[in-house]
């Protein structure tokens with residue numbers, strides 16, 4: 001449905017859509033604003049049946065802090081934009097966010113994010129699924145890099161607008177077991193002109209194990 005509607009709109013074909021069914025999908029990159037007709041999009045940052053008890057417990061903890069505690073839950077969809085002007089991608093082709101590209105809940109990246117503007121922090125509760133395997137039973141380092149980039153990137157976007165990752169450094173300290181829950185905690189440390197310096201740590205759900213420590217440099221685009 002989404003793909004068909006987007007295709008029709010992109011081709012300029014008249015399409016009658018109920019107003020309440022129109023959802024404006026905005027991209028975080030400059031010069032790109034497209035509106036797609038779609039059903040109410042699913043927010044993948046809500047709990048599903050595959051979330052384990054630690055993930056659920058942390059979710060409830062952060063959710064409780066959204067009531068006057070300075071935190072807010074960030075929605076998470078499975079697509080950003082379908083076409084970038086001048087981009088070689090076929091505008092009619094469906095694209096999916098890398099971290100939301102599997103159909104079955106629980107197989108890949110299960111996560112939700114919470115943002116605290118005053119603290120310049122974006123926190124991601126992350127439960128890696130079985131299709132993210134690297135070493136037997138553990139999460140692939142590239143997947144870990146992805147969730148760090150996505151979390152710190154979202155934090156930079158919420159604070160500064162459009163950014164691109166320029167540099168990502170990770171020290172892997174302890175492996176992350178598949179199916180476990182970890183806390184990805186990023187913070188914007190410093191902004192210098194277009195450069196947004198962030199740090200990010202991944203810790204176990206109970207804070208006892210440090211899995212990674214990293215720095216990520218983003219460059220602002222819309223200045």
Ligand SMILES: CCCCCCCCCCCC(=O)SCCNC(=O)CCNC(=O)[C@H](O)C(C)(C)COP(=O)(O)OP(=O)(O)OC[C@H]1O[C@@H](n2cnc3c(N)ncnc32)[C@H](O)[C@@H]1OP(=O)(O)O
Nearest residue numbers: 028149150153154157158164165166167193194195217219
């Ligand atoms: C909301 C939820 C949804 C949104 C959720 C969002 C999640 C996003 C997470 C995914 C993000 C990605 O995957 S992004 C995809 C991976 N990244 C990329 O493909 C980026 C490829 N690189 C580029 O496009 C470009 O190099 C840029 C845009 C990064 C910078 O190019 P530019 O715009 O021409 O700027 P440039 O003049 O080169 O640099 C500007 C300043 O930054 C410095 N600078 C540039 N690169 C570096 C570097 N690696 N290390 C140090 N410093 C650097 C320069 O020295 C300069 O400093 P000074 O002289 O001013 O002092």
